[in-house]
Amino acid sequence: MPAVIAENDVSIWNDECGAVYHYPKRYSAILTPGTRVIYYKGKLTDKAFSDQRLSPVPHYFGVAKIGKVYADVKSSKGDLFALIEDFQPFEWAVIAKEGDSYLEPIPPSRASNYWRSGVREIGETTFEEILSRAKLKTFQVSESQGIADSQDFHSRVEGSATSYYGVRYERDPKLRLQAIAIHGVACMGCGFDFESAYGEYARGYVHVHHVLPISEFGGSKSVNPESDLMVLCANCHAVIHRKRDRTLSIEELKRMIRGRWVFEGE
Template identity: 30%
Template sequence: MSIEDVQEDFFLGELKKRNGIFYFRRVGMYAPEGSLVLFQFDNLIIASANLHSIEKFDTPEKEQYYGAYQFDIKTLEVFQPITVAEINKIDGNITRFSQSKQEINSSFISEIEELIKRKQMALLADELPVQESPKLKEGAKKQVLVNSYERNYKARQQCIDYYGCHCSVCDFEFAKFYGDEFEGKIHVHHLKALSEINEEYEVDPINDLRPVCPNCHLALHSKVGDKPYTIEELKEKIYRN
């Protein structure tokens, strides 16, 4: 199961249907009402929500659940995965993620919230196309309430690892222009629009994707008609000007 599957099916699906009820086995966490809870999957933080309340059951429910957290679903967020290295830069006491519950110093709450905000902005910027299209999951079409694209995070990261974080069109690099805190910021562009694909396919991070800056990403999708500009076409426009 991918990170995107967990985010969509559980956090944005099942957990919302349960009105934020999250059952736990054995010993739950001890946290005051209103605490920001970060959810981990596959050694990455992929979602967050504010804790509303904790209920302990007198007898185990379904013979396995000893209680339940209720989260405020209005505060539920999913975002691009956060690594332990990113958390460690904020709270040096967090050096690894594990199955046990960990507490981040509450004095860092504003920095954690800012990091989540940046991750949300990056997710939306990468996945919302200029032209309206139905939501796609690596080529499989399905209708949803909002028009957006679902990207495969691992494919995105492999693309960046291979090509680097400079724009494939204009060579812009966030970290060189704005400083080290912007290291790794870049959009990823599908060379073949997902709207042209009618069945499931496996994205090739090297051949199907390219890193591009937000300006060039917008320009690529600004061509009149169904197809975006190619990277080569956009480069020619830059050179002509």
């Protein structure tokens, strides 16, 4: 059954709309892979967020699908997170309340606390009703949508698919967020953690590396952030791409770090 998922202006999760959604385990039966969801925002409580929303009143602002679900290893309460697929924001806010009635029918048994639930099952009819009032914006990730974590390391053979896809995937904001949600922010090569080394200012900083060898890469294939991407510190990432025509594997990198790595022909 389709569901509504609420996004808060201020969230402890740092969820990124359209990429990753964290939720308490009590919603695990609702948000299963393939579930169609509509994004919802409650009433504006802090004016600082006005310009990041389509409306100050409760509204729906996008549609998506739940992808793979993971246990959040950082949670002691068994929280989960899901990768979000096919996110399409709405062109304008679909307001949740019209006159005295809500687009979401509220079961009488839950009248007093319905809106407290961040995840709510809605019937097919309600789902379609909300969508019928929306205009979908095609979601596009632009290269310039930039990553504050600028990373310019990549092996490349001029004009090759390697350079094109590798760089594109490593910079895609959605894939980056998904990779970080899955892999964390400690370097998978050497274990370096920017926050432990530099403190609060560097929290969450890490490079995302695309590992799929290009020889196995037959054109457009969707990227699996769990198996095709990894997180690396800036040093390991630079070394892995040091030779322009060859990208090291993570095993090669790790052997180098231990000082036992011998590069053939050198």
